[in-house]
Amino acid sequence: MIVFITGASAGFGADMARTFVRHGHQVVMAARRKDRLDALAAELGDSALPVEMDVTDKASIEEALALLPQSWRPIDVLINNAGLALGTAPAHEAPLADWQTMIATNCQGLVTMTRAILPAMVGRGSGLIINLGSVAGHYPYPGGNVYGATKAFVEQFTLNLRADLVGTGVRATNLAPGLCGGTEFSNVRFKGDDAAAAKVYEGTTPLTAQDIAETAYWIATLPPHINVNLIELMPTCQGFSPFNIKRS
Secondary structure, three states, X not given: OEEEEEOOXXXXXXXXXXXXXXXXXXXXXXXXXXXXXXXXXXXXXXXXXXXXXOOOOHHHXXXXXXXXOHHHOOOOEEEEOOOOOXXXXXXXXXXXXXXXXXXXXXHHHHHHHHHXXXXXXXXXXXXXXXXEOXXXXXXXXXXOHHHHHXXXXXXXXXXXXXXXXXXXXXXXXXXXXOOEOOOOHHHHHOOOOXXXXXXXXXXXXXXXXXXXXXXXXXXXXXXXXXXXXXXXXXXXXXXXXXXXXXXO
8 A cells, every 4th residue: 555644754644654654555755844754764664755745835746746756656545634733812813824824734735635646546446535634623612713714624625525536436534633742733833832832731641643643544444445434533631612701
């Protein structure tokens, strides 16, 4: 099986690469940070192919795919993992640039990658697309604004893919984690404020990147007649968002 993972230089993506390679599969690891990809490729060996690519740049995606060796081109699994959250400010205070970056990565990058890979899957009559969603796409919370909206987009886009792909042999899944520690997610969200990032997980036992990687691997290795439309995971310390009520 050939697996193409975006955002593979850290977090979920890096652990997914390790998991698939450990089980004997080939992994195309795509991300912007080539130095991290090269280090991961050195760890994983010839079954991992590092590819420098920016999902927000269509030309970068096209160039990366065009440069793939011929034997790596029949991609069986595309994991649209690249994504980010920026800030927790309320909508009337959040920087527009942060919103635009999240939309460009979480939505535009995801659909551009999907459109680039999907026709060949349909042509072969098999394939799987795993889109990384989030519980933020299901349950609103203060400060979630555009991040949650992008993940709601991922949810609906995945379901609409399923509607289009019935009978083609190509599957699509929205993998939606809740609170997950041990990644750069919160450090990026708080723009390098490590103390604020650490506070998110204080006193909790969150999910880990390995939990998400193992879930992606399970989905990818199910019999081909099974489609997991949505899988939502939370740690037992997390529940659904409460109503936000301001009292005088």
